[in-house]
């Protein structure tokens with residue numbers, strides 16, 4: 001039992017105050033807990049009660065303890081400033097907030113790519129360095145590198161970029177939009193975030209394609225939304241199904257990715273585009289048209305977007321630079337009624353005061369430059385070549401074990417494995433062999449589907465990457481015949 005040292009030149013009450021402060025800081029007396037009474041403490045420490053009263057007075061003046069008549073002396077709950085340091089419980093903080101973590105498979109893929117940059121990457125939804133217009137952008141920025149003023153930008157985005165996007169939409173997508181109906185975002189992802197957070201409420205049901213890229217975003221669940229899956233085949237979703245699903249779930253919004261859909265690569269047929277608009281306008285449902293891939297159409301004739309056929313104003317159209325130029329630029333846009341653009345721009349201000357003007361300037365110059373058209377042409381040609389290399393490699397390596405439709409644009413090929421194998425085991429085996437892909441269950445499908453993205457890998461990596469994947473697959477089941485590679 002500790003006792004104050006009577007030979008110590010420090011006064012007794014100060015020694016007692018220090019001693020109590022230490023015990024409080026070690027957690028022996030947590031915030032809000034009751035301390036022994038003055039009388040009892042005086043007895044225990046062998047001092048006068050007046051000495052303990054002085055010690056308590058000292059601690060009270062530092063805000064460490066509080067006394068209330070009739071309820072004794074307690075460790076302060078609120079004023080811990082003077083108490084020696086405590087490390088916050090960061091783990092608990094990290095588990096807090098409303099954002100759910102990314103899906104475990106996606107975190108595993110990211111970790112594997114960080115640990116081994118030599119992995120052949122069929123997972124990342126982006127373009128390889130040789131497909132991005134880096135040289136063109138460098139040249140465009142070289143002459144006049146920065147805008148004349150670098151203050152906070154307009155809440156809807158940099159005006160010259162909104163003008164450039166409006167003329168791009170008119171020329172390439174047949175969409176008539178003015179600068180005031182365009183919101184610049186840091187990519188489609190942010191457009192989706194703003195829509196789910198600001199236009200919908202927890203408990204609302206939203207319809208997504210089955211399978212769907214949107215299923216892979218915990219963002220939807222973090223916003224408290226219920227996901228209703230729309231059945232789909234090789235021609236995209238079946239619009240007629242929306243009626244019965246709406247009856248059952250009271251759908252509030254429909255999310256579609258009609259061109260070279262992520263993950264299946266499918267193109268929504270013209271008939272179904274018409275039918276979808278018909279059903280949505282009948283039910284008064286807004287549609288989010290997520291359209292990052294249309295300009296990668298290998299024939300160079302992208303389908304008309306839903307927005308260009310929209311006569312009643314039910315479409316929020318979102319686009320991005322990510323899949324047609326450079327994901328790292330982080331530039332995207334949304335076309336919406338002005339009231340919605342204003343609401344989202346206001347929310348956006350609260351989040352980050354808008355996207356930096358510099359990438360917006362790069363994007364504006366590139367869209368308006370003579371480099372844009374030839375870049376698109378080269379991009380389509382190169383992507384088609386990569387698609388062909390992938391199809392050829394799958395046919396050679398796994399002729400009896402995979403089923404797929406050949407995409408006519410975009411960067412994804414959706415593959416069914418016959419027979420099915422466990423997603424988790426296949427991913428781990430593939431990582432061991434030196435290749436990475438995204439298991440289909442990430443997008444809501446059953447085990448046994450794989451998304452191969454061929455935009456990110458170099459052309460010369462595609463054959464060897466599929467050979468490694470085939471090895472991993474064969475390692476998991478004896479039933480796959482070993483296929484010799486044709487010379």
Ligand SMILES: Cc1ncc(COP(=O)(O)O)c(C=O)c1O
Nearest residue numbers: 125187188189213257262320322
């Ligand atoms: C369908 C779809 N929507 C949105 C995004 C997000 O893209 P961005 O880089 O524009 O935020 C992606 C990225 O893979 C996508 O495939």
